Amino acid sequence: MKLPIIAYGDPVLKRKAEEIDQDYPNLGELVENMFETMYGAHGVGIAAPQVGLSIRLFVIDADPFADDDEPDLKGFKKVFINAQIVDEEGEKWAFNEGCLSIPDIREDIERHETIHIRYYDENWTLHEESYSGVAARVIQHEYDHIEGKLFTDRIGVLRKALIKSKLDAISKGQVKVDYKMKFPNTKIKKR
Template identity: 75%
Template sequence: MKLPIIAFGDPVLRKKAVEITKDYPNLKEVIDNMFETMYNASGVGIAAPQVGLSIRLFVIDLTDKEEPDLKDFKKVFINAQILKEEGDKWNFNEGCLSIPDIREDISRNQTVTISYFDENWNQHTETFSGFKARVIQHEYDHIEGKLFTDKLSPLRRAMIKSKLDAISKGAVKVDYKMKFPAASKKR
């Protein structure tokens, strides 16, 4: 089932998400719905807070990318903890399903080591580099209550403030279902 994506300005995007247990209600369905929602919005990753759930869960699928090392990269991350970020920082133009129509160059570390459970509750500690690391760091930020716009300079954030306000009010055109926090407060 396609879920509405929570737009910038909703408090759930600013909460540090909580860990879950194996018996979290309908976990397989939640994961399936997150993948379906992400595919419908043409995303490569989505975190549970983006669908209104303040839990430590995110999914990533890079299998449609051209690079050979991404062909099999479809993963579920439960209760993830980044252990180490290292390597040179590099800029890349990032966007976010919760912040449509805004893309900015964001600097992130080249390599990340992360501990997490997969959908079968197998624990992993793995190190990823390049685009995989970037997407993991972006989605991980969501479960920490952070957004990519937080990494911008104060001047750049001020320059896009009116666009962010418009998104929160629903004054943006998207091809997927969204929930806008300030849309009902217009009057």
Template identity: 65%
Template sequence: MKLPIVAYGDPVLKKVCVDIDETYPDLQELIKNMFDTMYHASGVGLAAPQVGLPIRLFIVDTKGDEDEEAYVKVFINAQILEETGEPWAFNEGCLSIPEVREDVMRKPNILISYYDENWVKHEEKVSGFSARVIQHEYDHIEGKLFTDKLSLLRRQLLKSKLDNISKGNVRTDYKMRFPKQSKKR
């Protein structure tokens, strides 16, 4: 089932998310629905806050490119332990902030600890594009958006566009929930 994606401005996107355990209700169904939602929206990652849930869960599928193999994973209660390397800029977007893309600086290598969907604990080094996607999704469970990493000037220049997104004045090919949308539509 495809879930509505929460748009910029919803308070859930700014919450530091809470850990979950094996008893979290319908977790496997939620994970499946998140993958369905992400694929339908042509995303490479999706975090639980983006579907309205303030829990430490995110998924990635980088689909692979000419330099890397496809990287498909579920991350539960993740903690980034280390970020290393020379920061590099990459033009990022976000399913919760459609039609906005900006260059964001991130380090190319991470060490991350997490549980997978079968509650197996992992500690893994990840590099390149997959590391960037993980950092972006990890920011979501920490209550941060990629726009928070932009300069104050850049955020000011994007303010009206971001306000329009929160009001629902944006077109997407996927279902969204807008925090400031007028009920008269």
């Protein structure tokens, strides 16, 4: 089932998410719904806060980024539960990012080249892994969501001031999207 995506301005997107345990109700169904929601919105990742749940869960499928430069992203589909980035290293590099909760806004965001992360998968198997390049970037973007951060928090004050009216419009539902969204400053759900 496709879930409505929470738009910029909703407090759930700025709250640090809580860890869950294996008894979290209907977790398997939630993971399936998150993937369906992400695919329906043409995304490569989505975090639980983006569907209104302040829990440490996100899913990614970086397959659309698989090409000659990033062949390891072919079939790179993962579930991250209670993730903790243990370390970030390497040069920071800019990449143009967008977000399903902030449609029609894209910005160059600098992030570390490599991350080391500890997380559980959907079968509650513990993983400690390292990722670099675009895989690290997608994970860092979704990880920010469970930490209560948005990519717009990583841009300069001047740049943020320049897009403030667009951000305000999004929170009011004054944006065209081809997926279900829930806007904080209106009672309307849009499709």
